[in-house]
Amino acid sequence: MEALRDLDRGPRFDRADPLEELGMLRVAPGDMKGLALPPMTPEAASDAPPEFDFEAAVQENVDALYRGALRMTGKPQEAEDLVQETFLRAYRFRHQFQPGTNFKAWLFKIQTNLYRSRYRKQWNAPQSLDDTEEFYLYQHLGPDNANPSGEDPAAEALDRLGVEEVRKAIEDLPPAYRAAVLLTDVEGFSYKETAEILEVPVGTVMSRLHRGRQRLQQKLYEYAKESGVIT
Amino acid sequence: MKPTEGFGCNETLFRLHAYVDRELTEVEMIEVKRHLDDCPPCEKHFLFEEQVKRLVHNKGCPERAPEHLVIKILKNLHQ
Numbered sequence: 001m002e003a004l005r006d007l008d009r010g011p012r013f014d015r016a017d018p019l020e021e022l023g024m025l026r027v028a029p030g031d032m033k034g035l036a037l038p039p040m041t042p043e044a045a046s047d048a049p050p051e052f053d054f055e056a057a058v059q060e061n062v063d064a065l066y067r068g069a070l071r072m073t074g075k076p077q078e079a080e081d082l083v084q085e086t087f088l089r090a091y092r093f094r095h096q097f098q099p100g101t102n103f104k105a106w107l108f109k110i111q112t113n114l115y116r117s118r119y120r121k122q123w124n125a126p127q128s129l130d131d132t133e134e135f136y137l138y139q140h141l142g143p144d145n146a147n148p149s150g151e152d153p154a155a156e157a158l159d160r161l162g163v164e165e166v167r168k169a170i171e172d173l174p175p176a177y178r179a180a181v182l183l184t185d186v187e188g189f190s191y192k193e194t195a196e197i198l199e200v201p202v203g204t205v206m207s208r209l210h211r212g213r214q215r216l217q218q219k220l221y222e223y224a225k226e227s228g229v230i231t
Numbered sequence: 232m233k234p235t236e237g238f239g240c241n242e243t244l245f246r247l248h249a250y251v252d253r254e255l256t257e258v259e260m261i262e263v264k265r266h267l268d269d270c271p272p273c274e275k276h277f278l279f280e281e282q283v284k285r286l287v288h289n290k291g292c293p294e295r296a297p298e299h300l301v302i303k304i305l306k307n308l309h310q
Contacts, residue, residue, distance in 0.1 A: 055305060062301055067292035080300050087304045135244075138279050154279050158286060166290040184252065185287040191254050206249075213248065217283065 054094065058087055061104050065111055068182055071170055072115055082118070086111040105189060109197045112179060119175065127174030129211040136217035141230065160229040161220060169219035177212035180205055238266045243273050251281050 065086055069079035089110050090097075097106050116123050133139060142154030170178060176198075183194040184205075191209075195202045224230045238246075243266045249255050250263045267274045 054308060058301065058304055058308070062296040062304065066296035066300065067294050070294055071292055076297075080297070083296065083300060084304055084307065088307055091308055135247075135276070135280070137283060138276055142279070152275055152279065155282055158279070158282055161286060161290070163290045163293055166286060167292075170287070170291050181287065182292070185284055186292050188288075191252070210248070213283075216287070220283075 052094075054091060057103060061107050062087075064104065064187060065107060068108065068187070069111065069115070071167075071182055071186075072175065072178065073119070074171055082111060082114060085114055089114070102193065104187070105193050105197055108183065108187070108189075109199075112197055115175075115179075123175050125174070127176060129174065129177060129215050131211060132214045132218055134214065136214060137221055140221050157224070157230045161224055162227075162229065165220060165223040165227060165229070168223055169216050172219050173212050173215060177208045177215070180208040181212045181216060184209060238262045240266070240270060240273055243267065243270070244276070247277060247280055250277070251284055 062083065065083045066079060069082040069086075070076065073079050073082060086107060090107055093110075097103065137158070138154055141157045142152060170181065173181060179198060180194060183189045183197055184191065189197065191202050191205050195205045198205065221230075243250075243263050246255055246259060246263055250260065253260070255263065267277055
């Protein structure tokens with residue numbers, strides 16, 4: 001279960017060999033140790049079960065919810081309101097949380113629903129992205145095939161990209177695409193978990209990720225050029 | 232899945248992002264891995280796409296929740 005708890009810390013790329021994780025990938029998402037509510041009857045729902053430390057759950061997830069809300073709304077005050085309301089709802093409906101499932105994913109689902117109802121216009125605005133050039137950054141930054149053994153210039157250029165360029169490129173994405181990218185790339189949710197949070201089929205997540213990342217790479221390149229970190 | 236001849240560059244690149252995301256089937260993961268081990272240009276490309284994902288992860292959302300927000304949330308729970 002070690003790898004599943006790692007979901008909480010972000011994408012699973014910190015291991016040298018992705019195959020090492022294969023065994024874990026087939027396990028159903030969830031089982032967040034320490035976050036699972038004990039089974040309880042609806043009558044008991046008004047009392048916080050003593051085993052479940054909601055305060056600890058707030059401390060553990062508030063940064064993730066806030067950074068997500070900030071990238072979705074673009075405004076600190078609105079992000080704070082969204083996160084506050086998310087935790088209020090989570091607390092009020094805590095008896096509906098399914099023990100043994102992923103608590104962080106459940107919180108993100110509440111926050112995403114709230115976002116969608118508050119920002120209906122932005123979410124529903126026509127926002128389909130066209131297929132653009134595949135592997136935009138790699139095609140434009142490298143590869144240096146003339147010098148296959150040397151340092152990769154594309155990788156070096158990427159290292160020079162700063163917080164500002166990345167933030168702007170993410171915020172340029174239409175909300176539905178942005179949400180998919182944030183949930184998988186920043187929060188490390190699987191396609192299936194992201195699909196459940198966004199309440200869409202897994203195929204929709206995959207196509208939003210595909211087009212969202214294409215656009216993101218294109219924007220990263222533009223902003224990097226603009227700010228001069230790449231020439 | 233029936234036994235395959237192994238993935239070439241195109242079949243690998245088609246699956247590259249899903250491979251970075253660890254979202255391929257077990258058989259496909261193995262096939263892509265096998266190709267990357269044998270093909271330095273594709274491996275270089277894979278490392279790059281992985282680096283892009285890490286960039287978005289590390290630099291996309293560096294902010295932490297402000298302390299006053301955490302205090303407000305915890306206060307709300309006690310009302």
